[in-house]
Amino acid sequence: MRLHKNLCFAVIDGLHQIFNENEYADKVVQILLKRDKRWGSRDRGFVAETTYEIVRYKRLYSEIANVKAPYDRDNLWRLFAVWATLKGIKLPDWKYFEQTPSRKIKGKFDELIKIRKFRESIPDWMDELGLKELGEKIWTDEIKVQNEQAEVILRVNTLKTNKKDLQLKLQSENIETEFLSNYPSALKLKERTNVFRTEAFKNGWFEVQDASSQLVADFLDVKPGMKVVDVCAGAGGKTLHLASLMENKGQIIAMDIYESKLKKLKVRARRNGVHNVELKVIDSTKPIKKLHAKADRLLIDAPCSGLGVLRRNPDAKWKLTPEFIENIKQTQTEVLDKYSKMVKPGGKMVYATCSILPSENEEQIDKFLTSETGKAFTFVKDKKVLAHKFGYDGFYMALLEKKTIN
Template sequence: MSTPLRAEGSDPVSSRRQHARLCHAASLWEEIRIASAPADRWLGNYFFRNRKKLGSQDRRFLSQTIYSLFRHRSYIAAWADFLGGPHDALLWASLGALLDGQITGAQWAEASPLNEKQTAFVSKKCASFLAFKFPVLEPASGSPALALRFSFPEWMVARWLRDFGSGRVRPLLEIYEKRPPLTVRVNPVKISRHDLMQKFKKAGFSVRTCGLTPWAIVFEERAAVFDLEEFKQGLFEVQDAGSQKVCEVLGLKPGQLVWDACAGGGGKSLLMGAILENKGRIVATDIRPQKLQDLKKRAKRAGLFNVFPADLNRMDEIRSARQGFDCILVDAPCSGTGTLRRNPDAKWKLTEDLFLRQQSEQVKILEGVLPRLRKGGRVFYVTCSLEKEENEAVIEKVFSNRKDFRLIPLSGFGTVSAWGSRLWPSDENDGFFAAAAEKIEATTDMETSSI
């Protein structure tokens, strides 16, 4: 074992602290890489259990290192194998932190004893590592090369090349290797975007507008936004710009009756309530009712009185549901391949047969809400998936033979196809698919609707 490199004037205490963090990250990686729970939930539970032991800097280092390992897993595996063995968790954690910019090569050398090959890496090959150059001959072209370079399952890259073409796939993979932006959505019921940005800037934050929607504000650096007084006052919510764009293309007008049929935590319900200017009604339901537990509190904080969480099994008791809705939003459960930058662990858990299994459930949900729509009303089907099985194929299955609905093109929402529109992931937003249909004939099956 060689003597660790030490930068001139280095702090032994800092080196010990960094070594402890790397060891901690290595220990977490050994557990989380085989866990079934999503990484964000797993880490959230872990940090809550250890909240008295871990400071904010520790939590940030650990979470960013873990996400870096998931984001660059194949690439790091190639280098780890080259440098000393693929099962060395401390080596993996060090490479993940290095690639994420949390430590330098010299800091790694200070924090951990290195073998001869790793010492040479720090002094000679670190720049190649950070430039995404491989220690061994990389595949020449095609899905194997892209899968290794951008750390994606090869089967997923191959199907994207087949479905979307190389001109679309490489930029997509480049987006997915970056950290997602921290985007908040102004609450227009309480404040304008300009005035909220001035508050953020006065507090010392570097923020900018996002051109995708009139409500989005992007923080240039990570920030504990949930601790801000402006959040507690209901002046903003954290919400991806693509998710905001979905609400914008609905074309809602004050006074309308809207059903958010797969509301989840209610982020879109809150924005729709604000777009309606506190007039009309948003009925929010979900097949997982526990998801709606905090929506009443969030709506109150936002100053919204037109957002109502409801029991999906008691829709017949709701007058607006009996009348028929002007708009129904089906933000369907999906594979989430449009959000893999935000959830990089998910790409290693997906299987190709999942898309067809999801399709069956998505068709059932979409068909189940249609009887609740009044004549002239519109239903919007949305996913955060890029896959055709979950998107165009669902719309074709549901509407291709129906005479009581007509499809409505969605202008200004990404790439338009015969069966819907796809908003591609970008530096500013996650990826979404959306399609709309208008009911042109009344039906008499209101009582038989179900999800």
């Protein structure tokens, strides 16, 4: 592979924004990819994948390069040189790569990969937490997979088409996909490409949604005609899935504390042909109280650490803190207590997270079921999805049913 200066400069600029200005990697990469209209798909692929790879292995590469935050541009070039050397890429005769100790880099790499926290490039506290909650084997296997690039999975919008027709439509646009067994609405891309430019996407035939995430709406056991509340709806990936499972019949109330996210959901719903969704901003306790004991089904896609989706958000490793995780667990407890009151007797509720930590998942459910509010519910079933076992994002979901009044 031959390195091109303009592409390498884009990577360095992106790393500066992510590491030094604390910006989100996905947003930075999105902007970088629009930097030069002359770039082809291979150029854009290089910029995106290289940026993500260096973000993913920041700790390992920093240790090898002997650099620390805050990273000046010389340090960022040193990180880049480590990445290129370990990939077997010949470094060009640029001033940034003068005196790069290639042999020393490889020797240091061989030494560090024997230690998990360096090999998988994670903070000490995260390694200790994962080990404590999941045990040596599961944590070692899981964090390894969380460093692999996530595959692109589509969810067919059954309000507009079916899986076979979507596959054929994408094929006509030179995009090859394959079915996934045990995931009724999923298609997997055989090669990464920008699916958002396709006619199929513009016509609302699909959404990009990981296979594990697609399990959550199914788990809620919705039926057409029901009153369903999605209380942490965000931009609405699961809301739209619920709408398709309900065949646009009944009512979905999509709620969130962020109005900006619900505005994105409104745009997506229009494209998807979804018209049974009502949007509500949670700006006080009133919207919740109005729905007390009214919902046939409730989805709590709870705020969480996101440790199950590090493959798509590698910069979260460097943004997360132990204090944040402790705070988010308190939020989860409060959300369960407050929002579960919207379920009517005989109704069902799913609590879901994209975390792999038992303290955010099973332990939250156990705690809830022994609380005053939780005593009104019975545990039906749960599902823990680990990336190293299933191949897709780490997720947890628990189904609870509210007891009927005698």
